[in-house]
Amino acid sequence: MKERMNELIDIINKADYEYHTLDNPTITDQEYDKYLRELFEIEEAHPELVREDSPTHHAGGQIIEGFEKVTHKIPMMSMSDVFSEKEVLDFDNRIQKEHINPEYMCELKIDGLSVSLLYEKGKLVRAATRGDGVVGEDITHNAKTIKAIPLKLTKEVDIEVRGEIFMNKKTLEEINRVRVENGDQPLQNCRNAAAGSMRQLDSKVAASRKLDNFIYHLPNPEDYGITTHSEAIEFMRELGFKINPNNRLVHNIKEVLSYIEEKGKLRPTLPYEIDGVVIKVNSIANQKALGYTAKFPKWATAYKFPAEEVLTELKDIIFTVGRTGQITPNAVLNPTIVAGSTISRATLHNEQYVIDKDLKIGDIVSIRKAGDVIPEVVEAKKERRTGKEKPFKMIDTCPMCNTKLVRKGTVDYYCPNDKCPARNVESLIHFTSRDAMNITGLGDQVMEDLYNFHFIATIPDIYALDKHTKDLTRMEGYGDKSITKLLEAIEDSKSNSLEKLIFGLGIPHVGSKTAKILAQKYKNIDNLINASEEELNEIDDIGKIIAQSIIDFFEKSSNLALIEELKDLGLNMNYLGEEVVENDNFNGKTFVLTGTLETMTRDEAKDIIERNGGKTSSSVSTKTSGVIVGSNPGSKYDKARELNIPIITEEDFKKMF
Numbered sequence: 245m246k247e248r249m250n251e252l253i254d255i256i257n258k259a260d261y262e263y264h265t266l267d268n269p270t271i272t273d274q275e276y277d278k279y280l281r282e283l284f285e286i287e288e289a290h291p292e293l294v295r296e297d298s299p300t301h302h303a304g305g306q307i308i309e310g311f312e313k314v315t316h317k318i319p320m321m322s323m324s325d326v327f328s329e330k331e332v333l334d335f336d337n338r339i340q341k342e343h344i345n346p347e348y349m350c351e352l353k354i355d356g357l358s359v360s361l362l363y364e365k366g367k368l369v370r371a372a373t374r375g376d377g378v379v380g381e382d383i384t385h386n387a388k389t390i391k392a393i394p395l396k397l398t399k400e401v402d403i404e405v406r407g408e409i410f411m412n413k414k415t416l417e418e419i420n421r422v423r424v425e426n427g428d429q430p431l432q433n434c435r436n437a438a439a440g441s442m443r444q445l446d447s448k449v450a451a452s453r454k455l456d457n458f459i460y461h462l463p464n465p466e467d468y469g470i471t472t473h474s475e476a477i478e479f480m481r482e483l484g485f486k487i488n489p490n491n492r493l494v495h496n497i498k499e500v501l502s503y504i505e506e507k508g509k510l511r512p513t514l515p516y517e518i519d520g521v522v523i524k525v526n527s528i529a530n531q532k533a534l535g536y537t538a539k540f541p542k543w544a545t546a547y548k549f550p551a552e553e554v555l556t557e558l559k560d561i562i563f564t565v566g567r568t569g570q571i572t573p574n575a576v577l578n579p580t581i582v583a584g585s586t587i588s589r590a591t592l593h594n595e596q597y598v599i600d601k602d603l604k605i606g607d608i609v610s611i612r613k614a615g616d617v618i619p620e621v622v623e624a625k626k627e628r629r630t631g632k633e634k635p636f637k638m639i640d641t642c643p644m645c646n647t648k649l650v651r652k653g654t655v656d657y658y659c660p661n662d663k664c665p666a667r668n669v670e671s672l673i674h675f676t677s678r679d680a681m682n683i684t685g686l687g688d689q690v691m692e693d694l695y696n697f698h699f700i701a702t703i704p705d706i707y708a709l710d711k712h713t714k715d716l717t718r719m720e721g722y723g724d725k726s727i728t729k730l731l732e733a734i735e736d737s738k739s740n741s742l743e744k745l746i747f748g749l750g751i752p753h754v755g756s757k758t759a760k761i762l763a764q765k766y767k768n769i770d771n772l773i774n775a776s777e778e779e780l781n782e783i784d785d786i787g788k789i790i791a792q793s794i795i796d797f798f799e800k801s802s803n804l805a806l807i808e809e810l811k812d813l814g815l816n817m818n819y820l821g822e823e824v825v826e827n828d829n830f831n832g833k834t835f836v837l838t839g840t841l842e843t844m845t846r847d848e849a850k851d852i853i854e855r856n857g858g859k860t861s862s863s864v865s866t867k868t869s870g871v872i873v874g875s876n877p878g879s880k881y882d883k884a885r886e887l888n889i890p891i892i893t894e895e896d897f898k899k900m901f
Contacts, residue, residue, distance in 0.1 A: 245286060246293050252283040253298055269436075270628070273519070274554040277325055278580065311381040311443070314372040318463040320360060320406065321377055323522065324540040325548050327581065329501060332523070335545045336497040339525065342534060346525045349473045350492045350503040351460055353520035353546050356410030357439040359387065359457070363404070366397040366483075373442070386442045389451035392458075394484040403468075405480055407459035411438040412515045415454045434517045456516070459485040465528050472526045493526060504547055505875040509839075511549065512882050520548040550876060553612040553622060556580040560605055561592065561636055563643045565666035567674050567750050569659040571639070571649060573598055575609070575621050582613055590619035595638045596655040602626070604633035613878070642666070669695050671750055675703050679756040680748030681737040685730040703806060706734060707813045738813070741820035742769060745810075751797045753790045760821070760854065761785060762794075769807060769817040773798045785859070822855050829900040830858030834867060838881055839874030841894050849897070856901055864889060872897050 259276050262269050287294045326332055339346055358374040371387030372380040387393050390409065397403075411434045419437070420430035431437040441453040462468075462476040470476045474493045481487045490507065494500055504521050511518060525531050525543040534543040560576040573592040580587060590611060592598050603609065607624040640649055642659035644666035649657045659667065669692055676686040683706070686694075694700040699712045709716075710731050716722045737744075743763035747756045754762070765783060766772040772794075780791035797803055811817060835853050837846050837860065844852075849872065850860045864871060864883040871884040872892045884891060892900075 245290055249283065249286050249290075249293055249295075252279050252286070253295065255279050256283065272555050273548075274580065275556075277327075277548070311383065314360075314370065314375075314380045314382050316360060316372070316374075316378060316380060317404070319377045320358060320374040320380070321536065321541055322374075322539060323544055323546040324537075325520075325546050327548050327550070332501060332504070332545075332547055333497060335523070336500075339530075339534065339543070344525070344527075344530050344533070346527065346530055347472075347474075348494050348497070348500050349477070349524045349526050350494055350500055351522045351524070352488055352490050352507060352514075352518045353522050353548075354408040354410050354458060354488075355433075355435045355517040355519050356408040357435070357442055358406065359383070359409050359442075360404060360406050361387065361393065361459075363397055364402050366400040368393070368395050381443070383442050385447045386444060386450035389447050390455045390457050392456050392486040397483045397485075399483060401483065403483070404463060405459050405485060406461040406463060407457055407485070409438050409442060409455055409457050410434060410516050411441070411453065411455055413517065414515065419453065457486060458488045460488065460491075460522075471528050473524055473528065473531075474526055476528075508549060508876045509873065512877075512885065518549075520546050522546050550582070553610050554580055554582050555608055555610050555625065556587075558603060558605060558607045558609045558621070558624070561598070561603070563639055565642060565644050565659055565664060565670065567667055567670035568752055569661070569664065569667050571642070571657040571659065573636075573638075575603075577609075577611065577619075580611070582611060582619065587611060587613075587619045590621050592621060594655040595657065598636045598638075604629070604635055606630075606633035665695070668701065672700060672703065672706070674750050675748040676706065676737075677748075679744075681740055681744055683737050684733045685726070686733070704809050704813060707738070707810075707815075709734060738815045739820075740816060742767075742816070742818055743821065745769070745815065745817070746772070749797070749803070749806075751794060753793045757854075757860075758786060758790060763819040764821065764823070767819050773804070773807070825856055827856035827858075827901065830856035832857065833869035834859045834861050835892075836861050836864050836868050836871045836880055836884070837874075838871060839877035841872075841874040843894065843898070852901055 255271075256276070256279055259269065259271050259279075283298070287298065326335060336346075360370075360372045360374070360380065361368060362370040362372075368384070368388065370382060371384045371393070372382055374380050387409070388395060413434060416431060416434050416437055423430050431440070437453065438455055441450045441455055444450050459480050460477070462470070462480060465471075465473070465476045465479075468476075468479060470479060477487055477491060490510075492503055494503060500523055507518070507521055523545055525534065531541070531543040534541075536542060557578040558575055559578055561573050562576055564572050564574055566572060573595065575590045575592050577588050577590060592603070601621065601623060603621065603624050607626075608628045609624050610622040612620055612622055638657070641647065642649060642661065642664060645659065645661050645664045647659050647661040647664065650660050651657055661667070672695065673688050673691050675681055676683040676691065686706070691700070694709070697715070699709060699715065700706055713727060713731075716727050717724065741763065743756070743760040746754065746762055746769075747759035761783060762772055766775060775794070777791050777795050780786055780794055781788060807817075830853055835858055837849055841849060853860055858869075861868065864880050864887065866887060868884070868887075868889050870890040870892045871880060872894070873881055874894060881891070883889075
């Protein structure tokens with residue numbers, strides 16, 4: 245444990261130096277946060293190991309040669325971070341336990357450079373960076389070039405205020421356009437551009453960067469007779485400082501969460517970069533009562549928005565066998581949080597995908613959630629390779645049954661063994677999955693157990709599981725109640741509508757959406773079995789490949805025998821869903837969903853769109869009729885704005901039907 249703690253301290257100290265001193269970070273904020281949180285956890289569990297020079301005791305940063313040192317009379321402390329709604333609620337609960345029922349000031353967390361501004365008799369005499377929180381750097385000559393920083397206040401007052409210097413998105417775009425034209429390297433991002441500009445010895449450089457500034461903190465409000473943070477903000481505004489108009493005083497934690505959701509949606513439209521929301525107890529007396537940790541104020545915290553793309557280690561590449569026998573390489577990742585979910589695996593699709601991305605085991609890779617849902621490996625960070633990485637090698641035999649693989653097409657490998665255990669298990673898991681027959685209690689692990697114990701080998705065996713009730717009671721984790729619930733779920737699935745069965749059968753290329761189209765069109769399974777290829781081709785969204793796949797599936801006597809057996813077991817073979825209605829708001833139109841909806845799931849929203857004659861798509865294009873946006877929308881929202889696609893809120897969507 246001590247060895248890991250020392251390793252973490254070295255990593256964080258190096259990251260602090262690169263970020264605060266060199267303005268050249270080599271790890272992401274998400275990686276830094278993960279390491280810092282791990283160090284906190286170790287120190288809390290083993291206080292006897294805590295080092296005096298631990299980065300948990302002070303903010304990072306050193307002084308660059310050429311700038312004078314400045315000692316802050318009142319330390320410039322950093323802020324604790326939270327990453328989920330639960331952690332925001334935990335923050336509120338800790339305050340409530342101190343018998344405080346607080347109002348909160350919510351502020352946008354600007355991605356820039358913290359600054360302290362000192363005025364004497366209303367005139368700017370010094371500007372300094374935060375540095376290590378106690379000692380910073382004098383950047384007065386550059387701060388004076390920023391128009392948002394007043395050289396003279398409206399009152400002749402002695403005061404120190406704190407805020408954030410930043411660069412607007414359009415400014416960065418224009419600067420980079422000129423730099424590229426001149427053959428210079430473009431600036432990396434708004435935060436680095438702002439920090440780098442303020443550390444220029446020549447103030448003309450800073451002046452040319454058109455930087456901006458918001459003031460958000462008065463470190464000694466009681467000296468001015470001020471009793472709340474909101475009063476302090478208004479006082480500083482009256483003195484002539486620029487205050488962010490998005491600040492909001494709220495009365496409870498529910499309003500804090502609403503603010504976070506609202507600003508998450510607004511984020512892409514803001515002229516500057518933000519990475520979260522700062523939450524502060526409004527009462528100064530309550531702030532004093534709550535106090536500070538060694539590094540953070542206990543009366544404030546910063547909610548960090550989920551990252552769209554984060555870095556982690558590609559620890560291994562393993563291979564899985566799908567229900568059709570297709571072999572898929574999968575990334576085993578060092579677990580990390582992406583858009584609010586912990587990700588440890590991601591599909592790598594096929595051999596060519598890995599080759600094209602030049603992925604090696606041991607690489608640091610960037611990952612994101614494709615379509616806001618599915619983990620996707622974006623690229624390897626080749627500049628961070630150490631030489632210890634292992635090259636990728638495609639297997640040539642099935643990892644389950646050792647059968648020689650066959651290649652179909654240009655990129656896909658298959659196990660040709662119809663009796664391969666992995667293929668059989670995957671087919672059974674697919675049949676019972678949520679979008680198929682939706683049998684609660686028959687998840688992946690349970691199905692594998694039942695398969696390995698020879699209780700379920702085929703789909704009809706699922707509906708004969710009651711014959712093994714006594715055997716199940718002897719197995720760990722299977723009590724009378726859980727077995728009863730499982731058998732009831734199996735029985736209930738017999739009443740599912742036809743589209744569930746069609747999808748569950750595992751017809752190649754027929755997804756849940758296509759299954760529903762077929763069920764609505766043919767009404768019962770026999771009509772679908774007797775459909776001609778020409779007839780299938782005429783249906784919207786069903787092309788030659790899908791049509792041929794359906795024909796091939798029902799030409800196999802084993803598949804027809806399976807359906808007859810399922811009929812005998814009492815499974816419904818008819819479409820039970822609602823008929824499509826003609827609604828001009830949806831009919832013939834294509835919609836994309838992004839973000840989290842409050843009053844319905846995405847599947848429910850898709851169902852509504854389809855029942856009203858519309859279609860859904862996973863990607864935004866010029867053919868998209870509208871993008872329905874929930875909280876924390878992803879890149880689809882940005883793409884829609886770029887293409888001038890109509891943005892539809894959840895309320896507007898509900899009005900449409």
